[in-house]
Amino acid sequence: AQSVTQLDSQVPVFEEAPVELRCNYSSSVSVYLFWYVQYPNQGLQLLLKYLSGSTLVKGINGFEAEFNKSQTSFHLRKPSVHISDTAEYFCAVMPLSGNTGKLIFGQGTTLQVKP
Amino acid sequence: GAGVSQSPSNKVTEKGKDVELRCDPISGHTALYWYRQSLGQGLEFLIYFQGNSAPDKSGLPSDRFSAERTGGSVSTLTIQRTQQEDSAVYLCASSMLDTQYFGPGTRLTVL
Numbered sequence: 001a002q003s004v005t006q007l008d009s010q011v012p013v014f015e016e017a018p019v020e021l022r023c024n025y026s027s028s029v030s031v032y033l034f035w036y037v038q039y040p041n042q043g044l045q046l047l048l049k050y051l052s053g054s055t056l057v058k059g060i061n062g063f064e065a066e067f068n069k070s071q072t073s074f075h076l077r078k079p080s081v082h083i084s085d086t087a088e089y090f091c092a093v094m095p096l097s098g099n100t101g102k103l104i105f106g107q108g109t110t111l112q113v114k115p
Numbered sequence: 116g117a118g119v120s121q122s123p124s125n126k127v128t129e130k131g132k133d134v135e136l137r138c139d140p141i142s143g144h145t146a147l148y149w150y151r152q153s154l155g156q157g158l159e160f161l162i163y164f165q166g167n168s169a170p171d172k173s174g175l176p177s178d179r180f181s182a183e184r185t186g187g188s189v190s191t192l193t194i195q196r197t198q199q200e201d202s203a204v205y206l207c208a209s210s211m212l213d214t215q216y217f218g219p220g221t222r223l224t225v226l
Contacts, residue, residue, distance in 0.1 A: 032213060043119070043206060043217035048175060051213060090158065092212065100171040103215060105158035 002095050006106035014114050015083055021076040021109045023091030031093040033074045034103065035065055038088045047089075050074065057064040061085070087114045117141065119218035121207050127224045128197055136192045136221045140209030147160075147190050148215060149182060153203035164190060197225045 007022040025031065032051050035042040048059025065076045074091060088110050092103040093114040120139045128134050140147050163171040164184045173200040175181070179198075184190040194201055202225045208215035 036217075041219075043219045044208075045217070046214055049214065092158075098171070099217070100163045101210060101213070102148060102160045102163055102171060103150075103158075104160070104176075107157045 001106045002029075002031065002093055004088075004091055004093055004106035006091055006109045008109050010110045011108065011114065012112045012114060015113055016080050018079050019077065019081050019085075019111065021089050021091075021111065023074045023076065023106060024032065025072050025074065025091075025093050026070075027093060027095060029095050029097040031095050033065075033067060034092045035059065035063070035074070035076050036090045036092060037061075038090065038108075040087075044090065047076070051081055079114050081111070081114050083115060085111060087111060119207055119209055119216055121205075121221050123221060124219065125222045125224075127226065129226050130199060131196055131209050133193065133195045134197055136194075136205050136223070138190045138192070138207030138209075140188060140190070140207070141211075141216055142188075144209035144211050144216075146210045146215075147184060147189065148208045148210070149190070149192050150206045150208065151203045152206055152220070156203075158206075161192070173177060183203065184217040194223075197223075199225050 003026045005024045013019045034049045035047040050056050050067045058064045063078050088108045091106040122137045147164040152158045160174040168186045179195045182192045203220050204220040206220045208217045
């Protein structure tokens with residue numbers, strides 16, 4: 001079985017400050033890793049994904065994440081946040097066994113950017 | 116191009132009634148997924164379609180829930196005899212390879 005833990009339910013941060021949203025996962029099989037963002041009353045939008053190769057992946061809106069296999073982590077970072085980054089962020093894994101491609105999500109982290 | 120669309124955007128129903136939720140995937144996407152987002156349970160997988168077949172229905176919470184997909188395109192999620200615990204946002208996603216593209220969701224409220 002797989003599980004995803006997002007260690008912070010809420011992260012308040014001031015505009016232009018750096019931010020890190022933490023994600024750990026547990027899986028007995030190999031997985032792909034994803035971060036999605038959800039703005040109020042909208043669906044989920046893909047920020048970035050790790051499939052293989054370089055462990056540092058860059059996504060949209062200036063976000064990046066680093067896959068750490070030994071720590072089973074996939075933390076999301078941004079060096080300088082904007083008010084418009086206020087949203088809920090979801091970390092997800094896709095198990096590579098079973099061949100269904102379903103996503104298993106963490107509970108989400110609400111990023112609150114203050115002026 | 117057009118993204119994933121879902122209808123209705125909001126649905127309010129009375130306990131015991133049946134509801135149908137519709138998903139129009141991105142054209143050409145062979146895989147389609149339904150998820151449920153609720154306050155208590157977060158985002159949960161419900162069912163996966165490949166073409167018109169559903170090889171993984173493991174997330175459907177009870178036999179009151181069913182889904183079908185026709186023509187390898189539109190999908191309908193049906194909830195029979197709705198209960199208050201069915202209140203949630205139902206999200207649909209479609210994919211071609213490894214990335215799922217989500218629709219805006221249907222917010223279901225069961226009174």
